[in-house]
Amino acid sequence: MIPIGIWVNALLTLCILSFLYKDNPFFRFAESLFAGLSLGYYIGLTMQNTLRPNLLNPVIHEFGVNFNYLLIIPAALGILLYFRYIPRISWMARIALAVYVGYYSGVTLVQKLHGEILPQARDTVLPVTHGGANALWNIIMIIGVFSVLIYFYFSAEHKGALGRVSRVGIWFLMISFGASFGYTVMARVSLLMGRFSFLVNTWIRPMISG
Amino acid sequence: MNLKKMLFIDRRIIYLLVAAGALYPIIRPIGLPVIPTKPVAALYDAVEKMGPENAVIVSFDYGPSSEPELNPMAGAILRHLFLRKIKVVVLALFPLGGNEEAKSELNKVVDEYDLQYGVDYVNLGYKEGGQAVMKRMAISIADVFPVDVDGRPTADMPIMAQAKNYSDISLLISLATGIIGEWWANLVNPQFGVPVSVGCTAVSAPKYYAYLRAGQMMSLLGGLKGASEYEKLLKDGYASVRQTYEKPEEKKASATTGMDVQSIVHVIIIAFIVFGNVIFFATRKEGSK
Amino acid sequence: MKRTVPLVLTFIIGMYPIFAFFVPHRIASDLNDRLDTWLIIVAAFALPLGAVNVFMINLSKISQRRKGWPYSIVILAGLVVMGSIGIAGAYRQDSIGQFQYLFQNIVSPLQSTMFSLLSFYVASAAYRAFRARNLDAGILLVSAIVVMMGRIPFGDMLSHGSMTPLSEWLMTIPNTAAQRGIIIGAALGAASMSIRIILGIERTYLGSGKD
Numbered sequence: 001m002i003p004i005g006i007w008v009n010a011l012l013t014l015c016i017l018s019f020l021y022k023d024n025p026f027f028r029f030a031e032s033l034f035a036g037l038s039l040g041y042y043i044g045l046t047m048q049n050t051l052r053p054n055l056l057n058p059v060i061h062e063f064g065v066n067f068n069y070l071l072i073i074p075a076a077l078g079i080l081l082y083f084r085y086i087p088r089i090s091w092m093a094r095i096a097l098a099v100y101v102g103y104y105s106g107v108t109l110v111q112k113l114h115g116e117i118l119p120q121a122r123d124t125v126l127p128v129t130h131g132g133a134n135a136l137w138n139i140i141m142i143i144g145v146f147s148v149l150i151y152f153y154f155s156a157e158h159k160g161a162l163g164r165v166s167r168v169g170i171w172f173l174m175i176s177f178g179a180s181f182g183y184t185v186m187a188r189v190s191l192l193m194g195r196f197s198f199l200v201n202t203w204i205r206p207m208i209s210g
Numbered sequence: 211m212n213l214k215k216m217l218f219i220d221r222r223i224i225y226l227l228v229a230a231g232a233l234y235p236i237i238r239p240i241g242l243p244v245i246p247t248k249p250v251a252a253l254y255d256a257v258e259k260m261g262p263e264n265a266v267i268v269s270f271d272y273g274p275s276s277e278p279e280l281n282p283m284a285g286a287i288l289r290h291l292f293l294r295k296i297k298v299v300v301l302a303l304f305p306l307g308g309n310e311e312a313k314s315e316l317n318k319v320v321d322e323y324d325l326q327y328g329v330d331y332v333n334l335g336y337k338e339g340g341q342a343v344m345k346r347m348a349i350s351i352a353d354v355f356p357v358d359v360d361g362r363p364t365a366d367m368p369i370m371a372q373a374k375n376y377s378d379i380s381l382l383i384s385l386a387t388g389i390i391g392e393w394w395a396n397l398v399n400p401q402f403g404v405p406v407s408v409g410c411t412a413v414s415a416p417k418y419y420a421y422l423r424a425g426q427m428m429s430l431l432g433g434l435k436g437a438s439e440y441e442k443l444l445k446d447g448y449a450s451v452r453q454t455y456e457k458p459e460e461k462k463a464s465a466t467t468g469m470d471v472q473s474i475v476h477v478i479i480i481a482f483i484v485f486g487n488v489i490f491f492a493t494r495k496e497g498s499k
Numbered sequence: 500m501k502r503t504v505p506l507v508l509t510f511i512i513g514m515y516p517i518f519a520f521f522v523p524h525r526i527a528s529d530l531n532d533r534l535d536t537w538l539i540i541v542a543a544f545a546l547p548l549g550a551v552n553v554f555m556i557n558l559s560k561i562s563q564r565r566k567g568w569p570y571s572i573v574i575l576a577g578l579v580v581m582g583s584i585g586i587a588g589a590y591r592q593d594s595i596g597q598f599q600y601l602f603q604n605i606v607s608p609l610q611s612t613m614f615s616l617l618s619f620y621v622a623s624a625a626y627r628a629f630r631a632r633n634l635d636a637g638i639l640l641v642s643a644i645v646v647m648m649g650r651i652p653f654g655d656m657l658s659h660g661s662m663t664p665l666s667e668w669l670m671t672i673p674n675t676a677a678q679r680g681i682i683i684g685a686a687l688g689a690a691s692m693s694i695r696i697i698l699g700i701e702r703t704y705l706g707s708g709k710d
Contacts, residue, residue, distance in 0.1 A: 005604035012605060016612040020225050020619055032570040034609035036577020038306060039550040041606055043578075044585010044598055045305060049336040050543035052589045053357045054536075074537035078544025085551065091501040094705050098505035100545060101696060101704045102513035103538050107341050107397075109513075109693035110520045115396030115426070116686040120679050123424035137672050144676025145683075152684045169680070174635050176677035178642025179670060180416045183433065185479055185625075186472060186650055187279065187412035188618035190434045192232050193471040194278025195615045198608070200236050201462050221623045228622045242652035245663055274607035275614040305546065306610070310602050338546055339539035346535040354539070401520075419670050420678040435650050473651040475618070480644055482626035487640070490630050 002206055010203040013195055144172040214493050217486070224482070231478045235470035242473055244466055246439040249422055253407045253429035254443045256381060257290050264380040265297040265373040270315070271390035273307030276411045280385045282465035283409040283437035284315040286444050287383060289451055292323045296380075298331040299373045301355065303343060303390050309336040313359065322454060328367040335359030340390065341397055348376045348402045376402045381428075385409045391418065395426040409436060434472060437465035506699040513697035550578060581606075645669055 015030035055075055058068060077096040084093035124145045126138035150162065151169030158166045246254075260266070268287065272280045291298050300316055302308030316333055325331055334355035337343050346354045351373055352364045364370050372378060382404050384394045391408040395418075399406045405428045410418055412433025421427045431440060441464060445452040455464055512534070519531035557571035581601060587594035631637040648654030649666020658665075695701035 005600065009604050009608045013608050013612045016609060016616065019616065021222065028567075028570055029573060030609060031613075032573035033577050034606065034613070035553070036574040036579075037581045037601065037606050038610070039553055039574075040578045040581025040583075040585060041598075041602060042305060043547045043550055043582040044588055045309065045336060046338060046543045046546050047586045047589045048595070048598075049309065049359075050338045050539065053355075053361075054337075054543070055540050057356070070533065070537075071540070074540035077537070077541050081541075081544050081548060082551070085555070094501070094505040095508060096541065097704060098508040099512050100538070100541055102509035102511070103516065103534060104341070105509070105693040105696040106513040106516035107345070109690050109697070110401075110517055111341065111393070111397045112686040112690040112693070114520070115400045116682055117690070119396075119400060119424045119426055120420060120683050120686075124679065137668075140672055141676045141679075144673055145679050148677050148680025149684060152680065169677075170635055171638055172673055172677040172680070174638040175642045175669065175673045176416060176681075178639040178644075179646045179674045180413075181639070181643040182646030182650065183412040183415050185476065185618075185621050185647060186433050186435065188615070188621050189232070189472055189475045190279045190412065190468060191275065191611060191615035192228075192475070192618040193236070193434075193468050195608075195612050196229075196232050196471075197236050197278075197462065197468075200233070217627070219626075221627070224623045224626055225619045228619055232618075244652065245655065245660075247663065247667055274610045277607070277611060307602070307607065310599060310607070313599075314603075337539065338542040339535075340542070342535045342538040342542065346532065346539065349532050353536070416670065416674055417678050417682070419675045420682055423671065423675050423679075433650075469652065473653050475622075476647045476651045477653060479622050479625050480647055482622060483629050483640065483644065486626045486629060487631055 002203065006203055010199060013199060017195075143168065148172050214489075216489050217493065227478060228475060231474045232471050235467075235474055239461075239467055240470045240473075241466075242470055244435075244438045244442045244469060246443050249430040249432075250436050250439040251429075251443065253287075253383070253431065254290070254440065254447075256405070256407070256428060257287075257294060257296070258447075260294055260296050260380055262295040262297070265299060265369070265378055266291055267299045267301065267373070267379055267382045269382065269384045269386075269390075269394070270300065270302040270308045270312035271304040271384050271386035271388075272311060272411070273304055273387065274311075276387040277311065278468065279411050279434045279437065279465075280387070280409060281311065281315055282434070282463065282468065283431055283440060284311070284385050285319055285463075286437060286440045286465075287385075287409065288315065288319040289322070289454070290440075290444055292319065292325060292331075293448055293451070295330070297369050297372050299334065299351070299369065299379075300331065301334040302336040303340060304387065305336070305338070309359065312336075328362075329369055332364065332367055332369050333359045334364065341393055344393060344398050345401075348398075350375055376404045379404055381405050381407060383407045383409065387411045387414070392421070395421045399426045407431075434465050434468050438469045441466050502702075502705060505705055506702070510697055510699060513693075550582070554578060642669065 012030050012033070015026040018024055019027040055071060058071060059075075062068075077099055080092050080096035081100075082093070084090045124142060126141060128135050128139050128142070131138070147165050147169035149169075151158075151166040151173065156162060268284070268291070270284065288298065300312050302312045312333060312335075316331070320331065334351070335358060337354060343354055352370050355364055358364050358367075376398070382394060382398065384391045384406065386394075386408055387410070391410050391414060394406045395408060398404050406426065407429040408418060408421075408427050409431035410433070412435070415430065415432030415436075418427060418430050418432070422430045431437060441455065445455055454460055455466070461467055515534060516531060519527045554575065557574050560571045561568050561575070581598070584594050584598045584601065588598045629640065631640045645662070646666050646669060648657075649662045649669075654662030654666070692701065696704070
């Protein structure tokens with residue numbers, strides 16, 4: 001006997017796949033169900049995994065004993081975020097937003113400079129005079145990085161020497177986009193394989209074999 | 211034959227061909243060979259050098275949309291870690307489903323080994339905050355995750371004594387879709403020095419080669435191919451794992467079986483590209499005459 | 500005042516992670532650690548904001564009987580049921596089971612199947628639109644075919660084992676060079692946007708300036 005969960009799973013899968021023929025109410029129903037349930041999932045997940053252990057439990061169980069009173073600050077900021085729905089005091093939500101956006105902007109600045117620009121630039125400083133074939137690949141790497149960066153420099157018109165170098169950059173970008181296309185095909189086919197494998201092995205085969 | 215009409219064939223015929231190509235190997239598996247590559251072998255070799263004195267974080271940063279690619283990867287990596295008796299700390303930073311993927315894969319694999327929860331492995335569950343969580347874990351992992359996925363306090367668990375913060379962690383493995391894998395490589399690795407290995411969906415892999423080359427990632431497993439390569443290395447190294455993957459349920463769900471579907475559909479799509487271009491050039495030639 | 504205070508806060512809070520990164524003193528790192536802890540909680544409050552927005556938009560759609568309003572009932576029903584079970588799951592074990600059951604049997608397959616539709620669209624686009632009209636498109640096409648053949652066993656079988664190394668070389672050298680250029684360029688853009696936000700030049704996150 002196939003569990004009802006598998007039947008629901010399979011029928012909803014077919015509802016979504018029906019869109020390949022044309023848009024229809026079954027697809028729209030499944031799409032709306034997904035939208036609602038996934039948003040409800042976020043709410044439940046937030047409550048179970050973060051708000052309860054990191055905020056509510058310390059407030060309820062440690063209040064007056066060992067309570068970290070400073071936890072009131074993030075709780076207040078979090079509640080302030082929802083003031084945007086009350087028109088008269090919606091401006092107060094900006095305070096929470098300012099803290100949230102400011103913090104992640106500061107973290108992102110350090111992350112991008114220290115974690116992306118510097119290591120990537122450092123690895124582009126490569127030896128080109130020794131190492132056999134590696135020296136040739138290093139030359140290609142350096143030319144590639146510089147020509148792509150020059151291509152993205154739009155403050156001057158791409159003509160003359162700048163135009164020729166950015167042309168080389170475009171070729172490198174085309175190789176990369178082709179590679180990305182190939183990998184994207186692989187990713188999408190994997191998803192299709194997953195769903196078909198479920199339909200055949202978990203739903204149809206047990207149904208046929210009884 | 212009207213070549214120009216063939217350029218505008220009903221797309222549903224294309225869909226049918228793709229569907230047929232994907233279904234055939236599922237119904238009748240082919241069993242094509244897999245050759246491991248260096249970026250994948252780097253992770254295998256690193257894990258082979260570790261043992262019970264090492265603690266590894268495995269972060270489930272993906273959801274159902276990446277399940278077919280990353281579940282086989284997760285299964286193979288967890289099996290390898292448990293075979294080496296490495297302490298495993300599982301957590302999730304991806305909101306839509308990371309928690310569920312962690313639970314289901316971990317629960318499936320731990321039954322195959324003689325392990326004690328809280329001593330050999332722990333599932334800390336999901337936490338919001340992304341970069342804030344990653345930064346805070348440098349000070350104390352138990353502070354960020356005061357309870358595990360089932361609400362049990364983590365501070366007193368024996369495994370957490372071996373995984374207080376990043377300085378105790380020998381390797382961090384992120385199974386990621388989207389940007390979270392990058393954050394481990396461009397925030398945690400450069401700022402805290404933790405070696406990072408990323409298993410990602412094939413969509414992200416081309417970009418991550420840049421992090422791999424710069425040493426911000428010590429290995430990279432890209433998509434289903436990466437998963438199948440790791441399975442191959444594991445099966446070649448451990449007879450017990452080979453037997454596990456011979457079981458019908460495991461075989462059907464393995465990345466190696468999935469590569470059969472990849473192979474057929476890739477050939478179909480390449481044929482479409484070539485055929486489409488042949489007709490395009492042929493009709494262009496006709497037009498210019 | 501209503502815009503100045505948030506701008507000043509953005510500056511102070513935004514500068515602090517940068518300051519703490521360069522100043523190793525305990526005073527700097529203690530407050531930075533506290534900020535990290537607080538933002539985990541604030542982020543938890545921020546995540547359901549989208550759900551509240553969707554709730555209000557769909558409620559108004561139902562009350563005004565706008566086009567597609569029956570589907571809004573489905574959205575709201577799903578949101579309320581799953582959200583309620585999820586909140587109950589923070590306190591009751593059996594609700595956690597129901598929460599996971601709904602996720603595994605409804606949310607998970609729906610999301611997977613929606614993304615799997617893309618494989619059909621990729622195939623259709625490959626046939627109808629992927630043309631080597633010029634040198635650039637030709638380079639893209641050849642690169643795509645080499646990588647796709649290199650990722651499957653057939654590629655090596657047809658090329659006596661040379662397709663995988665060729666594909667790996669292509670990924671490791673020219674692809675990495677291009678991606679590195681993109682990463683550096685995008686990182687410079689993101690860093691300059693962060694500076695603009697911290698310094699108060701970029702203020703769109705504060706909303707309209709009506710109050």
